[in-house]
Amino acid sequence: MIWFYYILAILLVIISLYHFIVARNYVKRLIALNILGSGVFLFFITTAKNTNTESPDPVPHALVLTGIVVAVSATAIAVSLILHLNKEEE
């Protein structure tokens, strides 16, 4: 089961990276960035599960928690910038 999650994480990273480069619409680029982040988080959490101990490792969990909050604040400021850009173009 661990290997399935590793493969899933890698697939998510690959397709979102491709679309992040290809997309010319900023909305889709932002969504691709968020999915890229989720793929990396999935990799971390799967690695935390991949131990000999009974319960998974809490340190990657805390790191991912921090990462999600930072990703949300980055999204907030990106949304604001993109809306600003649209106003300028009009």
Added chain:
Amino acid sequence: MLDLALGLMLFVSALLSLHSKDTMKSGVFFIIFGFLSGLIWVRLEAPDVALVEIILGSAITGLLIFKLVKGSKQKDLKAFTFTRLWAGFISFLILIFMLFHLTTIERQDRIASLVFENLHKSGVDSAVNAVLLNFRGYDTLLEVGVITLAIFGLLSLGLKREAYYWDNPLLKGFSRLLLPFIVFFSLYITYLGTFSVGGAFQGGALLAGGLVIFALAGQALPLKASIIYIFMMAGLGVFSLIGLLYALLGYGFLTYPLELSTISIMIIELSIWISTAFLLYTAYRGKL
């Protein structure tokens, strides 16, 4: 079997959200992606991460993306063939690299045992929150700094945003009934952070969701701008003040003495709770 089905749904929603022509649809599929990844993290025994993902990564990001999709009228242009080739090449290289890396991953004990050994010194019973607020307090302090700075940067753009609301008696009544319950429940989640699944960011983001529903019904909070500023700065301020206090008393920056650690962590969590709620609410509104 269960994992396979959930993973398949997750992958399909990610693919559709990246591929679909309509940006509104891709926003909706992104929200489905967020909720499904929350379910997957429950399966991977990471309930803390699942709670954060459902509340912040899916719902709050989803609200922001809804506003963005509605406000942005940029056309979806086709990419150049050269870009496609280049992107495909880069992605393929990374695929090869990561597959190669997969073969070297071993099943081993990581630093988990270190955390569980020292858990009684942290003043918190939940391992994730012990790492977050005690062992790696610097990280969390900087994280609070990042989110505060991001929202102040957003405010400094000075963009006049459109407000979306629906003047409906049903929604108004419901949001008024819901708000006290949400305040109570988010405080409960914050309090749970000291011994079980929960924490300040989750609770704060939950309260922000409740405030957004309140705003969607066309109501404004009866608070002055200065009070909202104080609430927004509370997390960063209290956290660094407590850190400095212990540094001056000779314990070291953010090193709590054993008998005072629980109460310090509680105070810090409370301040992060209120500031996260108002920061995310401001991020949604785009103005004070």
Added chain:
Amino acid sequence: MAFEILSIAFMFIGAIFLLAGSIGLIRLKDTYSRLHALTKADVLGFGFIVLSCILSTDLLSHWIKLLLVWLLAISYSALVGYALANRKKRYA
């Protein structure tokens, strides 16, 4: 033991109602009827599932929280269904 069997039976009944809602979501022809299938059948099935969870624990705090989940789910189901249908009829 009797409670346990009753609880599992309720869970299955709830799951079957949820499944009926999803089948309605696939088979019905237009948006309003799909909305109808989803809001009606799912709320009934969800009620059964909450009932089964209430039967399987004996802590008061769990009961209160489960009742709150149930209240939230049904009120949001009604509200979201109403809002989607109303807004679609008016603007789309």
Added chain:
Amino acid sequence: MMDLVYGLLLFLLVLNLLLGLVRVFRGPELVDSMMASLLLGTGGTALLLAFFKITKEAYYINLALGFALLAGVVGVAFAIIILGKSKDGI
């Protein structure tokens, strides 16, 4: 015996999500896609409650509460932001 019963139960609940998401992903209109918030609000919460019944871990109820709450918030926000006109109402 118990494993088989619980496995069947989880299978039914996941099948419910799968079937619903088929319509959500195909959905000819935007509203059909956003019915996912209703579907996940009941189906996903039901899945979490089933996990609670199987493992008896108390935190699943909190997760279910958060799930139900935020699926609803997202659904209402979609109806108001995307389906409405801006500055509508008063």
